Amino acid sequence: xxxxxxxxxxxxxxxxxxxxxxxxxxxxxxxxxxxxxxxxxxxxxxxxxxxxxxxxxxxxxxxxxxxxxxxxxxxxxxxxxxxxxxxxxxxxxxxxxxxxxxxxxxxxxxxxxxxxxxxxxxxxxxxxxxxxxxxxxxxxxxxxxxxxxxxxxxxxxxxxxxxxxxxxxxxxxxxxxxxxxxxxxxxxxxxxx
Numbered sequence: 001x002x003x004x005x006x007x008x009x010x011x012x013x014x015x016x017x018x019x020x021x022x023x024x025x026x027x028x029x030x031x032x033x034x035x036x037x038x039x040x041x042x043x044x045x046x047x048x049x050x051x052x053x054x055x056x057x058x059x060x061x062x063x064x065x066x067x068x069x070x071x072x073x074x075x076x077x078x079x080x081x082x083x084x085x086x087x088x089x090x091x092x093x094x095x096x097x098x099x100x101x102x103x104x105x106x107x108x109x110x111x112x113x114x115x116x117x118x119x120x121x122x123x124x125x126x127x128x129x130x131x132x133x134x135x136x137x138x139x140x141x142x143x144x145x146x147x148x149x150x151x152x153x154x155x156x157x158x159x160x161x162x163x164x165x166x167x168x169x170x171x172x173x174x175x176x177x178x179x180x181x182x183x184x185x186x187x188x189x190x191x192x193x
Contacts, residue, residue, distance in 0.1 A: 050155035
């Protein structure tokens, strides 16, 4: 090698108190990079997919039910959309605590390498009685449900709730579901329908 290289290499060794120390630091940094990169891409991908899926139907709801135009919707992040929902007279406001937690979990996983969906995140999402009922009905789909499964299920539940509200015939569907419930109760208690 040339004199420039030898001089640069010598200064590098001096700066580190010996070239061995440079090698040790480099190996340590490489290990830290590998640990940062070595995340579970499936979990991160599921979180992102679930959030984008729910947001797609949230956007449709904001447009069709709350009168927001595309430019207004595009100018809002998910938190801003939650604020619009909070200021509305929407029947979905009852889900605001869970929607906020849903967004918190997504943000936590997007901005922190070591984060994951915790048991308490899943339990918090289940606080909605309506969602908890859906989970019981969906339990065959999730026999060994994990917190990430709960997050996925909540995403589906939330998307369906937003989509239901955009259906102009939703009252007919609700009447059919109510009739099924009444007939089931009558059958259970041995009453004539």
